[in-house]
Amino acid sequence: MTSPVLAVFAGGTSAERAVSLGSARACALALARSFPTELFPIDANALPAGLDPERHVVFSMLHGTFGEDGGMQSLLEQAGVAYCGFTAAACRIAMDKAGTKKIAAALGLRVAEGIFFAAEQKPSADEIIARLGPEVVIKPNNEGSSVGLSLPRDRAELTAVLAGIRSGHWLAERRIRGRELSVGLLAGRALGVVEIRPHGGVYDYTSKYTKGMTDYFAPAPLDPAVTAAVQAAAVAALAACGGRDYARADFILTSDGVPWLLEVNPLPGMKETSLLPMSARCAGLDFIGLVRAMAEPAVARFHAAEAAAAPALRAS
Secondary structure, eight states: OOOOEEEEEOOOOSHHHHHHHHHHHHHHHHHHSSSOOOEEESSSOOOOOOOOTTTTTEOOOOOSSSTTHHHHHHHHHHTTTTSSSOOHHHHHHOOOHHHHHHHHHHOOOOOOOOEEEEGGGOOOOOHHHHHOOEEEEEEETTTTTTTTTTTOOOOHHHHHHTTTTSSSSSEEEEOOOOEEEEEEEEETEEEEEEEEEEETTTTHHHHHHHHEEEESSOOOOOOOHHHHHHHHHHHHHHHHHHHSEEEEEEEEEOSSSOEEEEEEEEEEOSSTTHHHHHHHHHTTTOOOHHHHHHHHHHHHHHHHHHHHHHHHHHHH
């Protein structure tokens, strides 16, 4: 049985390239403790040269558009390359925030009321306020890492935010106030619940990636029954996307103890200080153990495909 090489994809072409490079470096070092590993820099929306479906299992750390919206996954599937994480179809669902919310709501999860719109047909500030109220969140429908997130404080700020939207698809949502929580998911089960407390009150891109701007509590100081409810909601959200292997689900917990789903992240940041590793540590899993566990299902799929092909090769 062939021992596959873990091909770690790094970089990509999205707004989250810098995050990807950091995640990939950390994961490559951790994977090398358990598997032969190669780092593949990705600078275009295409498979890299040298990738071999008979030799490699891809561990992609390409965040954002093309990396986790099903683009790269579709290319890997077409080339017959085994890879870790969500399928292309599941990625498309998870990265479509409006679509994820619709499916999640049908399963009984609480989601914020929202308006999905294209930049070319955006509603006015008055239309948004009339439907959603004065406190809203504006965000891209298909981005991660809080790229493009805005929380306008009044009608004038909302008007300015809308004026700056020139392309793409967007969501306006009623703002839900509460405690921000994140739950890692691994092999279909929820890990620990992490609470996020940004000093500025908003967990935006700057708060996420600037040291000292956010406090994290892992595990979150919650009643055990509330913790269990949040974890159950995370597992349900994963199922809503048809996800596999690993993910992260983010919530707002309102004062009545109800978790409201924000999003399912199919390819979360993976530095040792990122949310998924924090969540895993709550469950007693260190970074090296987490990364190995993230890769193992895809390695098993690689071996299963190899075993299935063996009789045909012998017959020929």
